[in-house]
Amino acid sequence: MCLRRDSISLRFTAAAKVFILFGDPVAHSLSPVMQNAALQAAGIDGLYIPWRVQSAGLPAAFESLRGMENFGGANVTIPHKEQAFALVDTLTKEAAAVGAVNTIVARGGRLLGANTDGQGFLRSLQEEADFLPCGKRVVIFGAGGAARAVSFSLAEAGAVELTIVNRTVERAQSLAEFVDRETGVSAIGLGPDDPHIPARVRDCTLVVNTTSVGLGPSDPPPIDPALLRPGALVYDLIYRPRETALLREAEKRGCRALGGLGMLLYQGALAFALWTGQTPSEEAMRQAVVDVIA
Ligand code: NAP
Numbered sequence: 001m002c003l004r005r006d007s008i009s010l011r012f013t014a015a016a017k018v019f020i021l022f023g024d025p026v027a028h029s030l031s032p033v034m035q036n037a038a039l040q041a042a043g044i045d046g047l048y049i050p051w052r053v054q055s056a057g058l059p060a061a062f063e064s065l066r067g068m069e070n071f072g073g074a075n076v077t078i079p080h081k082e083q084a085f086a087l088v089d090t091l092t093k094e095a096a097a098v099g100a101v102n103t104i105v106a107r108g109g110r111l112l113g114a115n116t117d118g119q120g121f122l123r124s125l126q127e128e129a130d131f132l133p134c135g136k137r138v139v140i141f142g143a144g145g146a147a148r149a150v151s152f153s154l155a156e157a158g159a160v161e162l163t164i165v166n167r168t169v170e171r172a173q174s175l176a177e178f179v180d181r182e183t184g185v186s187a188i189g190l191g192p193d194d195p196h197i198p199a200r201v202r203d204c205t206l207v208v209n210t211t212s213v214g215l216g217p218s219d220p221p222p223i224d225p226a227l228l229r230p231g232a233l234v235y236d237l238i239y240r241p242r243e244t245a246l247l248r249e250a251e252k253r254g255c256r257a258l259g260g261l262g263m264l265l266y267q268g269a270l271a272f273a274l275w276t277g278q279t280p281s282e283e284a285m286r287q288a289v290v291d292v293i294a
Contacts, residue, residue, distance in 0.1 A: 020048070021048065021049070021076075022053055029050065031077070062088070073105055077102070079145070080145075088101055091114075103275075105274050118149040118153030120262075124235075129233055142209065142210035143166035143168070155179050161187070162186070163187075176188050207235070209238065210237050219245060238260050239264050
């Protein structure tokens, strides 16, 4: 069989392994084009497909994986990463610590939940911005599944202070307490109108957007850009659009601005290695993504 979509041809047989992306929505995701490129480059008889499912349907969807003989592996995206944590059979050390799952690996009919977001994020910071979190103050917008992985990995990598700002303040506070408790790094959770935010943003060297604000073409920046300090690094996990309003405004104010493409690539490469035991062609993965969003 041969399907052609975007820039890659998909070749697979009826014995193909099936890899799945669970999310709602999923149509924005570039994981299918990226992971299919990796499968093709590795010569694996497999196919990576999006499965849009609401939260209420996720338990049944996961149950169906347990009996699926040709299940190759899965990713989990918005808004299911925390729910997936509770639905898998076992967890990697990192997923257990983070409390969210973005990767599922088949283990003899059982589901192993892993989380590659944090490592993908740290690698992107280091390789694309030469940024090491050790000793740094960071402000993180958002407190969902991605924020959990980002906060935890920054704390583990030596950041000294985390400020977590979220629309639902209870979620920000609970994530801050979690980071504080698990890593010993000072963390505070604030609501979006908290008066401490301007000083915290001005004093930090890294601002990270982990909210989904920016996915829409007319979405405003998740913070007042006037608060950004020139020279700070502003990282938006969103990779499509490639340049969000936050990144545009950050550049205008003399900040360094980085989108989430590198994180997508590196977390995806780690997931691929967990599923297949092989190192994927990162070049093929990057090229497939760039071809679609260029
Ligand atoms: P999630 O668990 O659903 O969390 C979404 C977050 O966005 C929550 O903090 C939520 O706040 C906030 N939010 C949503 N709509 C908002 C609005 N209108 N105003 C203010 N805040 C809003 O999703 P996730 O898995 O963490 O993913 C978040 C984003 O990161 C997505 O855009 C995703 O594509 C991106 N991401 C990128 C990569 C990558 O590899 N580059 C990896 C993972 C995720 P509440 O708590 O108040 O609902």
